[in-house]
Amino acid sequence: LDPQTYYAYTVTMRDAYGNTGEPSDTFSAITTAYLQPGLENELEYGAYYGYQGWHFAQGDGRINADDWVHWFEGGIPDAVHIHGDMWPDLREYDQDKLYETQMIYPNGETAGLYSCYDYSTIDLHVKWMKEYGIKGCAVQRFTSSIDKANKLEQGDKKLRDFMTACEKYGVKFWIMHDSGKGDDKEYERITNDWKHLVEDLDVLQSPAYTWQNGLPVYGLWGLGVSTRGWTPEQAADLIDFYHNGEEKYRTYICGGVPVIWRTNPPEGWKTVFDSLDMISPWRTIFNNPDKFKSRMQADLDYCNQMGIDYNPVVSPGASTKHLRDSDAMRNWKPRNGGHFLWKQAYEVCKMNSKFMYVAMFVEVDEGTAMYKLVETPDNLPVGADQVPLNEDGYKLPSDWYLQVGTEIQKMIEGSTALTPTLPLTPEMTGVNDSKSIGALRVYPVPARNKLFVSGFIKPGIFKLINVNGIIVSEGQLNDNTVDVANLATGIYVFRMNSMALRFLKE
Template identity: 30%
Template sequence: MIRLTILTMGVLLMGTAAFAQIIAAQATAQEMTMDNKVFVGYQGWAMPLRQEDGAKWVHYGWRGQFKPGFSTVEMWPDTTDLNADEKVPTDFRHKDGSVAYVPDAQNPKTVNRHFSWMKQYGIDGAFLQRFVNPASNPRERPSIDRVLQNVRAASKANGVAWGMMYDLSGVKAEDIFPKVSTDWKYLVGELKIRDDAHYIHHRNKPVVVLWGVGFNDNRPAPSAYLSLIQFLKNDPVYGGNTVILGVPFYWRTQTRDTTTDPSLFEVLKAADVIAPWPVGRYGTPEDALRIGQTERAPDVAWTTANHLDYLPGAFPGFSWSNLMKTRDKTSPFNQIPRLGGRFLWSQAVSAKRAGAKMLYIAMFDEIDEGTAIFKVSNDPPEGETPFVTYDGLPADHYMWLAGQIGKMMRGEIPATDEMPKR
């Protein structure tokens, strides 16, 4: 007796064309939500030579130099897969005396390679970090826009979603609305980023993230962001967006890293999604599982009760000793160890068990603070400057793990304490 699957029966009953339309509609609906997905932050800011003004070793070196003792990065990118025209020589040398090379974020081929990795390993999308003050600076803006256009092209070529995340660090209260609204009008009106086929959507609307609301490090009061949120949601031309707020980790209790300003909750309720910042807030797998119960589960309950969604974050590890040295400060090398991925996996498990439906990993390419998950070299240069490695694990280990986390968020594999084996 022949048994027909539901899929086969559907094709027979409706015809191939009609059934294909249904499948396409389902795919489109899936693209309209961030649920059941894993996202990464994408900096795209490491430039050996900024083309417009000749600035050298941007987000690589210090005082225009990048050599042993003059480094702001904590990890060395793996350049094995890169073509010759993607590799820039440095004054660093490997153990065998060979020249150490780095990539250039301005190179479209390299950005496309990054997005092809995301596609390969099952990372659903990337939020491009756009720092408001530099983006408003005529000297820096062209290079920032070049990276943006590279990201758009890479997203299209690889079918990987991308979205805009504004970093409001250092923006004065009186500049928040004019700077961001002007830039958003440019991005939407002139560049038409929301027309991109793979622009990130949630709640059936294009997404825009405002990162840096509610911290207690001398930032503007939360109320200073309210008019911008309302503009992004309600403006007849440039509104209609789902607004995500990047907030402190302890936002709900207004403790530790969070302002005590009572206007915070009015501002949070004006948005659509709350995204707490986790980097440096805990440091072990045990802590990660614990905060799932003490912080994340109550966060989910609060956001649900207030008709908001919840985007928890996770990070693979942390180290910024080289960066701090350039600021005449000290910080422990490999301050928060990765433990082969157990630390990252435990955070994702805690988020899933708390009821989260999506996850944001910080970051894809952040080598300044040692939080990158892209390919990092296990054979970094030798000398005065130390570099964190993946401890002999494959260079793609953390991208693979991010893909496993995506499967776990979708319920395809269980949220177990033990990390999946490759």
């Protein structure tokens, strides 16, 4: 279909016996929306999520593969080898499609995990997107795997399943290549895969594919990122393929770039960045929203001047203890009950950005997952030392961050007012009851001039962090008291070593 042309359709509905009838209003509306690709700039005023779909399980039926991918290190499905810091809420998954691990829950039951090789898993994830008002996702394909036959097969199946589910539920998707090699074969590897997707999987014929400026949206992550090994010349050739190559392969290109892309671009890369249709720097305001919001505004101003769209990245928090094998990285960026994510999203919307990228939908590996997660330690496998949703002192339902995502979408599309305050009210638990922190307690809650700390405390530096993720006080804990007299009224996190507890200052 020509994305610049309107088409008329005649739809005939038949029942199982061949009798004709009138299409329902719902069917007519869906058909009208879907059979006119490219008539809208579909990326605008939407928060799109990154979707890796990279979790696979032993016994899930993959061709020439029978291992645990992204769930465990070394293929051993136990608490010692767990790969991620968070655990999904598994109650809504097909229970026949949960694959047994060597871990157990506190009640003695064996813990199982899902595989993205099963359609039922993909269907559930996309169903949640629809239910919580998420416009769509960038489905990632990793170039380190696409030239291996068995990896290509599982990636293709995941993509076909995702495409089917998106068409079923009315959710949008687009393809993003995550460049992992940057060698002299990368151009050929990526362009051949795109041709395969267009010609063999017919992704651009899907009514669920996302279009912008009359072209299908395509993402390429890793441009100018030092660890990816790309040269600017290689990148320029690839962008030329998508902009000026054979017409059926042309796209609107969203480039994933380092945060310094504008202020200190790597040598030779400025021209490459300026040739993109959209710039998406990696989490510009994540580490310190108040400090880096001015950089983000300057990025947007530059992009407006150059006629480039700007797509800021936000994340709910982060925890990488298992991934980095470091206790210090456990819950290193507290979620603060959704306040931290909302602060980022608010700053994006405040500067009138039409775009937003949420990282990520399912990434429990780095603790950035937005989908349904385990709420309390009682629901976590024994011995895994993972981060439940109540880690920072809030009693939250498993779908809390999907609820926050709903409100973010409303804010960016303008259906609700711009506000710096999270419009949902998480319930405080006072003192965090996570078993991973042993007997550590902070009190009173609320605190006034002094915060008292008790329990087993290793020597170290404490930090007090506000709901925006900003360190407002730090120092050596000497007599188990912390002076909080100068803190403004509000909610804070006391963090020491790998432990984090929330308290209220009156």
